[in-house]
Amino acid sequence: MNNFYNLTQTELSSAIVVFNLLFAFALLLVIVFVYKRTHQGLSYSPSFIFTLIIVGILGSVVMMVVQNNLVGAFALLGAFSLIRFRTILKETRDIAFVFFALVIGVAVGTSHYSIALISTVIISLIILGLYRYHIGSMTSNVGFILTFNAKKNINMDEVRKVISGFAESFEFLQAKTYGVDTNTYIFSIKLKDTFDSAKLINELHDKDLISSVNIISGEKSVEY
Secondary structure, three states, rough: OOHHHHOOOOOOOOOOOOHHHHHHHHHHHHHHHHHHOOOOOOOOOOHHHHHHHHHHHHHHHHHHHHOOOHHHHHHHHHHHOOOOOOOOOOOOOHHHHHHHHHHHHHHHOOOOOHHHHHHHHHHHHHHHHHHHHOOOOOOOOOOOEEEEEOOOOOOHHHHHHHHHHHHEEEEEEEEOOOHHHHHEEEEEEEEEOOHHHHHHHHHHHHHOOEEEEEEOOOOOOOOO
């Protein structure tokens, strides 16, 4: 039974190893919750959640392996140099969360428990505050994405007049060719009343040269 608590004089006891892994896992679950709570856009991936947890735990393991062992540190560095990461993260904030998870894992692996705990709580509160008060965001209310197909000879001034009758503001985003003589137009709009979306669709659809009118919520996708 004594071997469980102290395997050798040069290794951490098994009890400490188990505690470090479980403590790191608990803090990483907090980071995962914050990531899911503040995620925006259409690029959410469940596998990224898995990656955050594993990266943090592996960081803790690495620091326990190389602790007070210079030879082990160089050997581990050589092993990691053989790894090539080819997956491109779609959002820069994802890189920050990976680094967040790794740093907390490293702190736990070096037995800096108070630093890991306090840092997780304070940084998580900062992230939630930034998300809650839309720091850095150019929009503060719900937006919509308006798309429709129209013939190439459509009078866009008439379209703008129709949209302006229902929207507080709108902005042209994209136009692309669809079919032989048809273009697809995409606008971001802020409706005066969200329940007027059906009226806007009907009024645009009544135009002879317009078809396939769609409005989708752009709350998480207007800014990209």
